[in-house]
Structure formats: structure tokens, C-alpha cells
Amino acid sequence: MVTRREDFSKWYLQTIQQADLMDYAPVRGCMIFKPNGYEIWEHIQDEANRRFKAEGIRNAYFPMLIPESFFSREKDHIEGFSPELPFVTEAAGEVLEEKLALRPTSETIIGDSFAKWIQSYRDLPLEINQWANVFRWEKRTLPFLRTSEFLWQEGHTAHATAEEAQERTMRMLDVYVELIEDVLAIPVFKGEKTPSERFAGAERTFSVEAMMQDGKAVQAGTSHYMGTKFAEAFNIRYLNQDNEHVLTYTTSWGISTRLIGAMIMTHGDDQGLVLPPKIAPQQVVFIPVGPWQKNPAIMETIEQLQNDLKKEGIRTIVDDSDNRPGYKFNEWELRGVPLRVEIGPRDLANQQAILKARDLADKESIDLANFVKEIQTALSEMQVRLLESARQRVKELSYTHINTIEELEAHIEAKQAAGEPLGFVLAGWNGKAETEAEIKERTGFTTRNIPFAGTVEAKHKDIITGEPATTTVWLARAY
Amino acid sequence: MVTRREDFSKWYLQTIQQADLMDYAPVRGCMIFKPNGYEIWEHIQDEANRRFKAEGIRNAYFPMLIPESFFSREKDHIEGFSPELPFVTEAAGEVLEEKLALRPTSETIIGDSFAKWIQSYRDLPLEINQWANVFRWEKRTLPFLRTSEFLWQEGHTAHATAEEAQERTMRMLDVYVELIEDVLAIPVFKGEKTPSERFAGAERTFSVEAMMQDGKAVQAGTSHYMGTKFAEAFNIRYLNQDNEHVLTYTTSWGISTRLIGAMIMTHGDDQGLVLPPKIAPQQVVFIPVGPWQKNPAIMETIEQLQNDLKKEGIRTIVDDSDNRPGYKFNEWELRGVPLRVEIGPRDLANQQAILKARDLADKESIDLANFVKEIQTALSEMQVRLLESARQRVKELSYTHINTIEELEAHIEAKQAAGEPLGFVLAGWNGKAETEAEIKERTGFTTRNIPFAGTVEAKHKDIITGEPATTTVWLARAY
Numbered sequence: 001m002v003t004r005r006e007d008f009s010k011w012y013l014q015t016i017q018q019a020d021l022m023d024y025a026p027v028r029g030c031m032i033f034k035p036n037g038y039e040i041w042e043h044i045q046d047e048a049n050r051r052f053k054a055e056g057i058r059n060a061y062f063p064m065l066i067p068e069s070f071f072s073r074e075k076d077h078i079e080g081f082s083p084e085l086p087f088v089t090e091a092a093g094e095v096l097e098e099k100l101a102l103r104p105t106s107e108t109i110i111g112d113s114f115a116k117w118i119q120s121y122r123d124l125p126l127e128i129n130q131w132a133n134v135f136r137w138e139k140r141t142l143p144f145l146r147t148s149e150f151l152w153q154e155g156h157t158a159h160a161t162a163e164e165a166q167e168r169t170m171r172m173l174d175v176y177v178e179l180i181e182d183v184l185a186i187p188v189f190k191g192e193k194t195p196s197e198r199f200a201g202a203e204r205t206f207s208v209e210a211m212m213q214d215g216k217a218v219q220a221g222t223s224h225y226m227g228t229k230f231a232e233a234f235n236i237r238y239l240n241q242d243n244e245h246v247l248t249y250t251t252s253w254g255i256s257t258r259l260i261g262a263m264i265m266t267h268g269d270d271q272g273l274v275l276p277p278k279i280a281p282q283q284v285v286f287i288p289v290g291p292w293q294k295n296p297a298i299m300e301t302i303e304q305l306q307n308d309l310k311k312e313g314i315r316t317i318v319d320d321s322d323n324r325p326g327y328k329f330n331e332w333e334l335r336g337v338p339l340r341v342e343i344g345p346r347d348l349a350n351q352q353a354i355l356k357a358r359d360l361a362d363k364e365s366i367d368l369a370n371f372v373k374e375i376q377t378a379l380s381e382m383q384v385r386l387l388e389s390a391r392q393r394v395k396e397l398s399y400t401h402i403n404t405i406e407e408l409e410a411h412i413e414a415k416q417a418a419g420e421p422l423g424f425v426l427a428g429w430n431g432k433a434e435t436e437a438e439i440k441e442r443t444g445f446t447t448r449n450i451p452f453a454g455t456v457e458a459k460h461k462d463i464i465t466g467e468p469a470t471t472t473v474w475l476a477r478a479y
Numbered sequence: 480m481v482t483r484r485e486d487f488s489k490w491y492l493q494t495i496q497q498a499d500l501m502d503y504a505p506v507r508g509c510m511i512f513k514p515n516g517y518e519i520w521e522h523i524q525d526e527a528n529r530r531f532k533a534e535g536i537r538n539a540y541f542p543m544l545i546p547e548s549f550f551s552r553e554k555d556h557i558e559g560f561s562p563e564l565p566f567v568t569e570a571a572g573e574v575l576e577e578k579l580a581l582r583p584t585s586e587t588i589i590g591d592s593f594a595k596w597i598q599s600y601r602d603l604p605l606e607i608n609q610w611a612n613v614f615r616w617e618k619r620t621l622p623f624l625r626t627s628e629f630l631w632q633e634g635h636t637a638h639a640t641a642e643e644a645q646e647r648t649m650r651m652l653d654v655y656v657e658l659i660e661d662v663l664a665i666p667v668f669k670g671e672k673t674p675s676e677r678f679a680g681a682e683r684t685f686s687v688e689a690m691m692q693d694g695k696a697v698q699a700g701t702s703h704y705m706g707t708k709f710a711e712a713f714n715i716r717y718l719n720q721d722n723e724h725v726l727t728y729t730t731s732w733g734i735s736t737r738l739i740g741a742m743i744m745t746h747g748d749d750q751g752l753v754l755p756p757k758i759a760p761q762q763v764v765f766i767p768v769g770p771w772q773k774n775p776a777i778m779e780t781i782e783q784l785q786n787d788l789k790k791e792g793i794r795t796i797v798d799d800s801d802n803r804p805g806y807k808f809n810e811w812e813l814r815g816v817p818l819r820v821e822i823g824p825r826d827l828a829n830q831q832a833i834l835k836a837r838d839l840a841d842k843e844s845i846d847l848a849n850f851v852k853e854i855q856t857a858l859s860e861m862q863v864r865l866l867e868s869a870r871q872r873v874k875e876l877s878y879t880h881i882n883t884i885e886e887l888e889a890h891i892e893a894k895q896a897a898g899e900p901l902g903f904v905l906a907g908w909n910g911k912a913e914t915e916a917e918i919k920e921r922t923g924f925t926t927r928n929i930p931f932a933g934t935v936e937a938k939h940k941d942i943i944t945g946e947p948a949t950t951t952v953w954l955a956r957a958y
Contacts, residue, residue, distance in 0.1 A: 025542040026549075026591055027579060035537035035607060042538065058514035059521065063504040063628055064612055065565075070505075086544075086570035088581065091627075092563055092616040100506060102567065112505055128514060133543055133612065137571035148570075149542055 003270045005419060008214040012265060013143070018334045019273040021260070022143050029141040029148030033257070036335065037144075039281035040260050041151060045131065047183045047278070048153060048255065051175050052129050057155060060128045062109050065100040070108035074233035077107065080200020084136040086148075102135040107201065107226075107252055110156045111234030118158060118248060120239040125164060127157040134256075144261030145218065145479045152256035158236055158248040162227065165249035169225040172253040173206045176221035179255075184263045185276040185386035186210045187394050188220055189424070189474055191449030196433050199252075203227035209448040209474065211394045212265035215421025217448050217478040220262050223253035261479075266390050267359075273336030274358050276386050277379040282317040284309060284375060285337045289325045289354075290344030298343055301368070305341070305353075308372050314379070333358065338382050339375065357382050359389070397423030400457060405464050408443055408475070424448065424476045428459030428469030435464045445475040482749045484898060487693040491744060492622070497813045498752040500739070501622050508620040508627030512736070515814065516623075518760035519739050520630060524610065526662045526757070527632060527734065530654050531608050536634060539607045541588050544579040549587035553712035556586065559679020563615040565627075581614040586680065586705075586731055589635045590713035597637060597727060599718040604643060606636040613735075623740030624697065624958050631735035637715055637727040641706065644728035648704040651732040652685045655700035658734075663742045664755040664865035665689045666873050667699055668903070668953055670928030675912050678731075682706035688927040688953065690873045691744035694900025696927050696957040699741050702732035740958075745869050746838075752815030753837050755865050756858040761796040763788060763854060764816045768804045768833075769823030777822055780847070784820070784832075787851050793858070812837065817861050818854065836861050838868070876902030879936060884943050887922055887954075903927065903955045907938030907948030914943045924954040 004011045016022055021037030033041065049059070065088060071078040087099040103109070110128075118126055131153050141147050155172060159165040173190060180186050188208035198205040202224035210220040228247040230236065237245045267274040277283050286306060292298040299320065306316045317337070319328045325342070332340060342354040342363075353371065356363045357378060366374040402408050402425050415422050425445065429435060440446050450473050459472045483490045495501055500516030512520065528538070544567060550557040566578040582588070589607075597605055610632050620626050634651060638644040652669060659665050667687035677684040681703035689699045709715070710726040719725050746753040756762050765785060771777040778799065785795045796816070798807045804821070811819060821833040821842075832850065835842045836857060845853040881887050881904050894901050904924065908914060919925050929952050938951045 023592060023595070026546060026588070027542050027544045030542035030544060032542065032592060033540040035539050038539050039537065041540075058518065060514050060517050061512040061520075061630065063506050063509035063511065065506045065509060065628065067505060082572075084571055086567045086579075088565045089568045091565035092618075093561075100565075109505070113502060113511060116502070139571075149544065151540065 001270065004213060004268070011268075011270075015264060015268050015272055015334075016143055019336055021273075024143075027148070029138055031143050031147050033151075036281055037260060040263070040275070040279050041257055043279040043281075044183065044255075044259060045153075047179060051179060052155070055127075055171070055175065057127045057129050057157075060130055061132070062106050062113065062130060064103050064132070066103050066106070066109045068099045068101055070112065071101065073108065074201045074230060076229070077201035077233075081105070081136075084138065086135050086137050103132070104134055104136045105252070105254070106130060106132070106154055107156065107230050108234070111230045111236060111250070114156070114158050114248070114250070115234045115236045118236055118238050121160050121241060124160045124238060124248065125157055125168070127155070127168070129153055129155040142261070142479065144264070145258050150257050152254050154252060154254040157251045158231070159250070160238065160240070160248065162249045165227075165251050166225055169204070169206065169223045169251045169253070172251070173208065173221075173223040176208050176223070176253070176255060180208060180210070180220055180259065181387060183276070183278045184259060184266075185383060185390060186220065186259075186262055186266045187387065187391045189449060189451065190455075191451045191474065193222075193449055194436060194447045194473065196436055197447060199224045201226065201229055203229060207449050209476075210262045210266065211397060211424055211476070212262065212479070213268075213393065213421070214265070215397050215423040215476070217424065217476040218258065218262040218265070219448075219478065220259060221253070221255040224251060226250040226252065267386055268336070269359075271330075272334035274386070275336035275338055277338045277383045280315065280336065280338050282315050282335075282337050283379055284314060284316045284339045284341060285332045286316065286318040286341050286343070287325060287328050287332070288320060288344070289342045290346070292344065295345050295348070298345065298348055301348060302343060305368070305371055309375060312372055312376065314375060339378055341375075359385060397421050398426070399423055400426040402427065403459070403461060403463065404466070405439065405442060408439075408445065408463065412443060422477060424474050426456055426459060427463040427473055427475050428461045429471050429473045430462035430465060430467045431470040435462060438464050439475060443475075444477050446478055448474040448476050448478065450474075480749065483692060483747070490747070490749075494743060494747050494751055494813075495622055498815055500752075503622075506627070508617055510622050510626050512630075515760055516739060519742070519754070519758050520736055522758040522760075523662065523734075523738060524632075526658060530658060531634070534606075534650070534654065536606045536608050536636075539609055540611070541585050541592065541609060543582050543611070545582050545585070545588045547578045547580055549591065550580065552587065553680045553709060555708075556680035556712075560584070560615075563617065565614050565616050582611070583613055583615045584731070584733070585609060585611070585633055586635065586709050587713070590709045590715060590729070593635070593637050593727070593729070594713045594715045597715055597717050600639050600720060603639045603717060603727065604636055604647070606634070606647070608632055608634040621740070621958065623743070624737050629736050631733050633731060633733045636730045637710070638729070639717065639719070639727065641728045644706075644730050645704055648683070648685060648702045648730045648732070651730070652687065652700075652702040655687050655702070655732070655734060659687060659689070659699055659738065660866060662755070662757045663738060663745075664862060664869060665699065665738075665741055665745045666866065666870045668928060668930065669934075670930045670953065672701075672928055673915060673926045673952065675915055676926060678703045680705065680708055682708060686928050688955075689741045689745065690876060690903055690955070691741065691958070692747075692872065692900070693744070694876050694902040694955070696903065696955040697737065697741040697744070698927075698957065699738060700732070700734040703730060705729040705731065746865055747815070748838075750809075751813035753865070754815035754817055756817045756862045759794065759815065759817050761794050761814075761816050762858055763793060763795045763818045763820055764811045765795065765797040765820045765822070766804060766807050766811070767799060767823070768821045769825070771823065774824050774827070777824065777827055780827060781822060784847070784850055788854060791851055791855065793854060818857055820854075838864060876900050877905070878902055879905040881906065882938065882940060882942065883945070884918065884921060887918075887924065887942065891922060901956060903953050905935060905938060906942040906952055906954050907940045908950050908952045909941035909944060909946045910949040914941060917943050918954060922954075923956050925957055927953040927955050927957065929953075
């Protein structure tokens with residue numbers, strides 16, 4: 001077992017394999033979501049759907065194949081996506097008249113439909129979401145975080161006014177913050193992407209960025225305000241109350257299966273995966289200990305307790321295999337199950353059980369009389385603890401004292417020498433793309449996002465030129 | 480509005496459009512699932528997932544792209560599917576070394592994984608399910624029923640013995656019967672497909688067939704026993720307890736979004752869609768009537784009642800638009816909402832509401848004091864009523880008196896002259912593919928499935944040759 005500190009990348013690949021989350025596929029850059037990995041996604045989907053529904057957003061499904069010509073209608077969009085598109089060129093033994101792209105995102109095909117569906121102001125806002133597989137032919141891939149095919153949700157909305165569209169854009173960013181922090185226990189940095197990092201075709205792109213244990217960033221979700229760019233490209237117009245055909249304002253926003261990768265890199269430890277209770281496929285594992293096979297009352301008790309938990313919607317599993325307890329403990333720790341409950345003859349005699357939370361070193365005794373309540377409390381305490389502990393680390397690895405590129409270079413050198421994470425660095429920026437490019441070239445750090453005014457202490461000088469900064473930006477190396 | 484009797488196909492296309500379930504896509508043969516259509520699928524998914532979970536089957540996700548060479552490993556499989564495959568031949572600006580098929584079904588890519596994952600008898604059975612988009616490049620398409628891209632679930636299992644695999648095959652067929660009848664209120668014919676209608680690569684294929692109101696068949700679900708054919712093709716072997724590497728026995732089984740089409744064609748009437756309550760996106764529509772805008776207590780009462788229903792998990796909508804009640808009634812009938820609740824000043828004064836079930840002609844008064852209970856009862860009664868009414872029709876249109884091809888031809892002629900459905904015809908069959916082909920050529924009827932022994936009265940003579948029948952088979956024209 002390699003440790004996180006020894007080799008974080010290797011630790012990650014080892015952890016996802018040992019937790020049986022995924023497998024590599026026979027097609028380059030694609031992956032297989034095994035049941036333990038896929039079920040995490042299903043819980044994320046449930047939680048997201050609940051929130052989308054509360055926002056009045058319904059799910060739909062659009063075709064995966066998009067005519068090549070659709071992409072060229074929005075010039076930034078085609079520039080951004082064409083280098084990564086796979087194309088269907090033949091079907092049923094015949095060459096197609098027009099190549100069909102495997103969707104990398106669906107603004108174009110949904111824009112085409114919105115143009116048909118929207119006639120008057122009464123049809124607005126039109127707000128839909130889609131769960132789908134998408135394709136971006138990536139050169140370098142990493143399971144969950146960057147694969148040629150991945151799973152995601154993409155919301156698409158059209159509005160009568162710029163204000164309404166902007167409000168939806170910001171609202172979904174907040175929904176993502178709440179979802180990612182509350183459900184996945186991943187603290188995020190909320191802000192706006194710089195122009196060079198905008199979604200291809202967006203007027204403004206906002207993101208939530210997460211910091212992994214190795215100090216690198218994962219873009220965990222994005223929300224885009226398109227202005228009228230896609231409305232112009234696809235002629236999405238409505239008859240307003242003055243009887244004029246005017247353009248709508250659109251948005252899109254998405255989260256993907258890369259959240260699973262971010263979750264693993266946020267919470268995992270040297271014993272393997274650590275799953276936040278809310279998305280754990282199994283929340284509690286029961287392990288009978290001692291001479292339990294000779295003592296049928298132990299398994300009977302476990303089955304009873306398991307039923308009691310099931311009634312409360314708690315997901316459980318029992319390991320009654322012939323393996324030794326130590327082997328089992330290790331196995332379920334690798335898989336990240338939040339709580340382990342051990343019951344042996346002595347525990348049963350005392351009407352107690354041993355409870356071990358995956359993220360704590362110590363075990364505790366709990367009374368069977370109060371079992372369900374104890375488990376519920378332990379699950380919700382662990383959920384909070386994981387977020388707090390990640391928040392603490394993120395705070396420690398967020399550096400706001402660096403003012404010049406030389407200081408950033410020195411920071412990198414010092415941290416690398418000590419084998420410590422580089423973290424996020426807050427910098428002043430003159431708003432120029434050249435500066436951004438130079439930062440990247442000299443340090444490998446990219447702009448993550450621009451925090452909203454008042455949420456951080458502003459930096460007043462551009463990190464490269466020393467000129468007055470127009471804005472403050474988070475920098476980090478990123479996945 | 481065309482009626483079902485005037486032109487059933489036209490009625491179907493009109494109904495799905497007016498109920499706002501779908502739209503045509505800019506890519507040939509593909510369709511868009513609008514929210515009202517997609518949500519029906521989401522309810523089917525929930526119901527299916529609950530049943531799969533009870534069977535111990537978990538969800539996973541495999542890549543959509545399958546190397547061309549995978550198909551040729553099982554000769555029947557490639558023969559069956561190659562005429563319909565779309566291929567990705569280029570990606571990221573480069574021509575691929577090997578063409579990648581868009582999955583039409585996943586036996587091959589899952590077989591490849593199973594071969595890696597299964598080592599010993601301890602790994603068996605291996606039972607997984609996948610929800611996915613699949614592609615079959617169809618020449619003639621029909622929304623929901625036959626499209627180039629569609630959504631489905633495909634279960635894949637591997638077992639140590641033939642018996643176990645056969646048991647799983649039959650068990651899933653029964654799960655489908657229960658799901659389709661109980662949730663979609665569609666009565667089905669359960670049986671085995673003839674050899675010529677088997678899934679490409681299966682040893683035995685079983686199906687559930689549904690009869691539409693026009694008497695034509697829709698294959699509603701299939702379950703396949705593969706024997707060791709895919710295990711041989713992909714080398715899926717396990718070490719048995721005698722330390723021998725032996726082949727596993729595999730199965731697969733699937734239902735798709737064509738169930739939505741079958742449901743529409745089973746329950747719809749000349750006023751539009753009729754949705755079984757269990758899968759209706761909105762189960763109850765509230766419509767305030769009379770001078771309700773001057774009487775705020777009406778909308779207050781409706782909101783209260785809506786909340787009461789929501790607490791019980793009942794899906795509701797309120798139509799408080801400015802349209803006239805007659806217009807609204809018609810609109811929600813087109814959309815197939817199971818129950819309509821009207822409340823006006825007089826109803827409120829009497830502490831009553833008017834309840835109208837979509838499938839009944841008459842309205843009834845219900846007491847607000849007992850509102851939730853009344854609605855729950857009305858929903859479950861309607862669910863039962865739809866199944867019973869479909870069962871009655873299916874019974875009337877199932878013909879068991881026909882013994883010769885001439886009688887079948889006469890039946891078709893007489894029914895067509897009367898403008899009546901042809902229905903399902905039970906026939907004796909000598910088990911020969913030539914006979915099957917001749918039936919099809921002369922009548923357009925195809926073999927649907929062979930009912931299980933004892934479920935129907937056996938026919939003793941082959942319908943074409945008059946030779947002794949080896950089996951009894953349902954014949955029908957099919958979608």
C-alpha cells in the first residue's frame with residue numbers, strides 16, 4: 001500500500017481499485033463504473049434531482065448524436081469543442097451524408113429545440129435538465145476525473161430577461177455549493193472563471209472549485225450565463241408583451257461523475273476509501289466476532305438490528321463470510337464504509353455492540369437498546385466531521401500571503417522540498433490573458449476562479465507585473 | 480382530432496404530440512423525450528430498480544463504444560446486429576485504428592469484463608444491470624416504439640450452472656410481467672420466442688407481448704438464456720470446487736422506452752392520453768371553477784389540499800391560468816392526468832369537491848373532510864380499472880378458434896371489412912421455420928411467442944400443412 005504522501009496519484013489509482021469502484025475499459029480513455037462506484041453516482045443523482053425539482057426544473061432527454069453543422073453556428077463553441085469530438089460517419093453499412101458528433105454538451109441540440117418550443121413570453125422561463133453520457137476525446141485520462149466518456153447532468157434554461165438568466169446562473173451555483181458541501185462533504189471555492197477559462201460560448205462562467213488533499217484543484221461544477229449568444233446562433237426568440245420578436249437569454253450548468261473522483265481525493269486516507277455517509281452504498285457493515293458461528297443468537301441479533309436500520313432507510317451489509325475479523329475490518333475499511341458494528345458473545349451478553357467510525361481511530365460501545373438512534377447520530381456526526389476536517393485542511397492550504405511571482409516560485413520550491421501540498425494561492429491580477437499565461441508557464445498554476453467581492457481580502461498588485469490588480473484570483477495546479 | 484377507429488397510427492402520433500410527451504429530433508430516427516414523456520420513464524425506472532434491488536441485482540455502467548472486433552466473437556450476434564450498427568470512425572481529428580460501434584446491446588463489452596472479474600465459484604452468481612442509451616439504426620421509425628437511439632435497462636448475469644441461469648431468465652420474465660401489469664396496467668402474454676425470433680446469440684429467448692387497442696403486438700420485454708455461447712466467445716470461466724476452469728452460463732434481459740409507446744396505445748382514448756396513476760407525472764390536477772378569482776378561499780383550500788396530498792407522495796398540479804374551465808378540462812384530458820378535482824364557491828360552501836377520473840364518464844362529489852383518503856382510493860381504483868379494462872379487450876381480441884391458414888385469411892378479411900382489430904390468433908405449428916415464413920408472407924402475422932404449457936388450450940394441427948403441431952403459438956401483426 002502506497003501512502004498519500006509517498007505518491008498521491010498512485011494512492012488514488014490503488015484506492016479506487018481496492019474499493020472496487022471501477023475498472024478500465026477496452027476502449028481508450030473510457031472506464032467502467034462498477035456497482036460500488038455507480039451507486040455513489042445514483043445517490044448524487046437522487047440528491048441533485050430533489051434540489052432541481054424544488055427549483056421547478058424537470059428532466060428531459062435529447063438525442064446523443066448532434067449534426068456537425070450545429071457546432072459551427074456558435075463560433076466560440078466550435079473552437080472550444082471541435083478538438084475533442086468523436087464522430088459517427090457510417091451507420092447500417094452506409095456512409096452518412098453529414099457526420100454526427102457524440103455530444104460533448106448539448107447547448108446546440110437543445111438550443112435548436114428551444115427555438116421551436118418558445119413562441120411567446122408565456123413559454124418562459126423554460127428550464128430543463130438532462131442526465132446523460134457525454135464524450136470528450138481526452139489525450140490524458142484519469143478515472144472519474146477525466147475520461148473520454150463520462151456521465152453528467154446538464155441544465156439548460158431560457159429566460160425573458162438578462163437579469164432572470166443571471167439569477168438562475170447564480171442560483172444553480174449556490175445549489176451546487178450546498179449539494180457538494182452538504183452531501184459530498186467537499187468544501188468548495190465559489191467564484192467566476194477568467195475569460196480564458198470560460199465555457200466555449202458563454203458570456204460568463206462561474207465555478208465551484210475543490211481542493212484535493214494533495215493541494216491540487218478539481219473543478220467540481222460550473223454554471224454559465226450565455227447572454228444571447230446561443231439564442232442568436234439558434235434563433236431562440238419570443239414574442240414579448242409589446243409584440244416584438246426578441247432574443248431569449250440562456251444558461252447552462254453541470255456536474256459530473258468527476259465529483260466521485262473529487263470525493264475520493266478529499267476524504268480517502270492511507271487505509272483506503274472514506275465515504276461520506278450520505279452517498280455511501282453501504283452505510284453500516286455488521287461483522288460478527290468471536291465464536292459467532294457456534295452462537296446463533298449473534299447472527300439473529302444482527303439480522304434484527306439490520307432490519308431496524310433498514311426501516312429507517314439506512315443502507316447496511318453483513319459480512320458473515322469465513323474470513324478472519326482482521327481481514328474483514330481491513331476489507332471494509334478499503335471500501336470506505338462509514339460505520340462498522342462488531343458483535344460478539346460478550347457484547348451480546350452485555351446487550352452492547354462495538355461501533356467504529358471509518359474516520360476515527362477509537363471504537364466505542366453502544367447500547368443495543370438505543371441502537372438505531374446511536375447509528376443515526378454516528379452517521380450524521382461523521383458527515384459533519386468529514387466536511388469540517390476537509391474545511392480545516394483547505395484553510396491551512398489556502399495561501400493569501402503571496403504577492404509576487406518570485407514569492408510563488410519560492411513557495412512551490414519550499415513545499416516541494418518538504419514534500420508538502422502546494423495548495424491554493426490568492427493572487428492579485430491585472431486581468432490580462434498574457435499575465436495568466438505567464439503564471440501558468442512559470443509555475444504550472446492556473447487561475448481557478450475569482451472569489452466574489454468581500455469573501456476574501458483583496459490583493460492589490462498584479463502578481464507578475466506589480467501593476468494595480470483589477471481583481472483577486474485563486475491560483476492552483478489542477479486536475 | 481382523428482379517432483382511434485378512423486386511423487390508429489395517426490391517432491397515436493397526434494396523442495403523443497398533444498400530450499407534449501416528445502418531439503422529433505434533427506437526427507434521422509432519433510427523438511426528444513420532453514419532460515412529460517421522460518418522467519414516465521423515470522417512474523418506470525424507480526419501480527424497476529426497486530424490484531431489481533429486491534433480487535439482489537445492482538446497477539453499473541459500461542462504456543457506450545464497443546470495438547468492432549468484439550461483435551465478431553459470437554457469430555450469431557454479429558449477424559443479428561451488424562446491419563443496424565452506427566460506427567465512430569474518427570475522433571479528435573484523427574481516424575481511429577479500429578471502428579467503434581455505438582452499443583446496440585452490451586453482451587460483448589460486459590462479457591469481456593465478466594471474463595476478468597470472475598475467477599472462482601465464489602464470484603458467482605455475478606448479476607448486474609445497466610440503464611443506458613442504445614442505438615439500432617432503424618429504417619422505419621415510430622416515436623417510443625422504434626427509434627435509432629432509445630433508452631433501456633439491460634441486465635446481465637453469469638452463473639455456475641445452467642439451472643441457475645435458466646432460473647434467473649425465468650425469474651426476470653416474471654418480474655417484467657408483474658412490473659408491466661401492475662405499474663403500467665398492460666396485460667401481457669408470457670412465452671418463448673421461436674428460434675427465428677431469438678435474440679442474436681441466445682439459446683432461448685422469452686418475451687412478454689402486449690396487445691395494443693388496434694390488435695397489433697408490441698414486444699414489451701425479453702429475457703434471454705445464453706447457455707455458454709457468450710461465455711465461450713469471451714472466455715468467461717471459473718474455477719469450480721473440483722479445481723477445473725469451466726464455462727459460466729449467462730443471461731440477459733431488458734425493457735425499454737418502447738413501454739411508453741405500448742402504454743399509450745393500450746390506454747389512450749379519443750380524448751387523448753390516459754395515464755395509469757402509478758407512472759403519471761401528475762396524478763391529480765386541481766381546477767378552480769366559478770368566480771374563483773373573486774373568492775380567495777378557493778385557491779387557499781386548493782393549496783391546502785395539494786399540500787395534504789404531497790405529504791402522502793401524491794403528485795399534483797394546479798391550473799390557475801386564465802383559460803376557461805372547458806379549455807382546461809380538455810387540456811388536462813389530452814395529457815392523460817388520472818384525476819381532476821374541481822372546486823368552486825358552491826363546492827367550498829358544501830365542503831365538497833368534484834372528482835373526475837380520466838377513464839370514467841361521470842363526475843362524483845367527495846367530502847373535503849375525507850379528501851386524501853378519497854383521492855388515494857380513486858387512484859388505486861383507476862389503476863386496477865385500467866388493467867381490467869385492457870384485460871377484457873385483450874380477451875375479446877384473442878382468437879383461439881382458427882385452425883387453418885384459410886381461416887386466418889378469412890378472419891383478416893372479415894375484420895378488415897368491419898374496420899375491426901385483427902387481434903392475436905392462437906395457432907398450431909409444426910415448429911418449422913418455413914411454415915413461420917409462409918404464415919408471415921400470406922398474412923403479415925408473425926409468431927409472437929409460445930405460451931407455456933397449460934396456460935392455453937393446445938392446438939393440434941399445424942396451421943399451414945395440417946401436420947401434427949409440435950407446439951402452439953400466438954400469431955399477430957406487430958409493431
